[in-house]
Amino acid sequence: MKAANLHLELPTLTPKAEALRQEVRAFIAEERSSGRLPPPRRIGLGFDKDMSRRIAQKGWIGLTWPKQYGGQERSALERYVLNEELLAAAVPVGAHWVADRQSGPVLLKFGTDAQRRFYLPRIAAGELTFSIGMSEPESGSDLASLKARADKVDGGWRLNGRKIWTTNAHHAQYIIVLARTSVAEGSRHEGLSQLIVDMTSPGISISPIVSMAHEHDFNEVLFEDVFVGDDALIGKEGNGWNQVSAELAFERSGPERWLSSFRLISELVDVLGPDVRPSSLEELGRLISHLLSLRQLSMSVASMLQQGKSPNMEASIVKDLGTKFEQEAVRVVRNIVSAEDLIANGRAERLRALLIHAQQYAPAFTIRGGTNEILRGIIARGIGLR
Structure with missing residues (x-):
């Protein structure tokens, strides 16, 4: 080991x-x-x-x-x-x-x-506006099992496949697609490439995915014989996996991995009065201490990026802890709201609206940017356990 x-x-x-x-x-x-x-x-x-x-x-x-x-x-x-x-x-x-x-x-x-x-x-x-074309139907978080293909043709590539969870693809001008451009024996990670695709290209169909929060952020994007020019290839052909690994460090380490639910906590603090129960203060204090610890971890990854490093494992730690914190934040706020009877009789309407939306949104926290199970595999490899 x-x-x-x-x-x-x-x-x-x-x-x-x-x-x-x-x-x-x-x-x-x-x-x-x-x-x-x-x-x-x-x-x-x-x-x-x-x-x-x-x-x-x-x-x-x-x-x-x-x-x-x-x-x-x-x-x-x-x-x-x-x-x-x-x-x-x-x-x-x-x-x-x-x-x-x-x-x-x-x-x-x-x-x-x-x-x-x-x-x-x-x-x-x-x-x-750019969108991310990584995940695919039936692949879960196993990104290397993707089926999208880009076959070489005169002057470029012919792209076929589907991408899912493509946030804001219906607004985006471009999407960066990870596709298989060649087959390497014994390795699923080799032979993948990244291509910049113009969303106005013929052969692209976008289907909305409406969340249980009644929002249309996600989409499924279908590529049918979409022509992509040679100048759209990012980096070296076949180096897509290494490039995506570096890219995911940017995606997984930022403050959005623990600040998505911050406004809910902030609104709760604004609404709480001077007669709050000690047990509620204890729960809130514990939550805020976790938030401050996550902030330090997330800032340390930003410092590593500043030094030109690719902190994929460290970013995975931040994302794993951060998304669990965000779900815990929703639970804690809900408990305090109930214990303190903060939103009865039309009081604290903004807190009520934020809490309702957060409860609908919370299941996505541990999925977006890689499920926690995948992240823990990355962490285990990084510290020598796999």
Whole structure:
């Protein structure tokens, strides 16, 4: 058994990061006072193209990217502070979230210069929405079992297959699809490639998946003989698995993995009066202590990304703990609301609306971005248990 190799540093935020925090809070306060950002009644990222454009005008999309591609060349921890504030205030960031969080960084790390020059400035301007084409029907979290194929043809590839849980694919201009481009004997992970697909291409059909929270975020996307040009290949043909592994570190480690339900906790704190029961305070205190611990873990992964590392195992730990915390948060808030009788007779309507939505949304926490079972397999391999 090899020795465990888990290393999480506790970073210190710089004065620049704290100054940015104040800028973001001032922006949020202005958006609230203008009426453009009403207090939330639902959890989750939300989707608002106009809000994304206003955030882009502040230079806050692609914050860490080179200036030549529309970025600001700021640190990963500064980006962390930015997103922490936006998420804690329930600012709707879904229109640019995937492109900023992972599609852009994947292009920056593996893409051609032409791809970077075309896509990155448009993402940074808040003009482009990207979707993720990884998961497939009947594959569960076994991503390597995917059936989507891209066969080589003159000038490009012919793509066939299905992708599921493609968040905001019905809004997106582009989707990055992981498909099998060749077969390697004895390995399911080799022979996979990533392709940038224009969502207006002939042969693409989008079917909505409506959640039990009555929301249409997810979709199933069908690709039937979709032509994708040679210039759409990201990185090397057959290197898709390594690229996706690096990409998932961006997806799994961010503050959205423990801040999705933060607004529910915040609203509860606002509603609680001075005569709260000691048992309720104890539960709430325990929850907040867990939240602060997760924040430190998540910030440490941001620090590793800043150093150019690919903390896939560490990100999996944050995601596993974070999604369990989010489900626990819903349970704890529900218990306190019931014990304190906070929403009877029409009181605390916003808390009631947030709690109802959170209870409907909570089952998705441990599924999105990889199920906890898959994440624990990654962690076990990382520390030498498998």
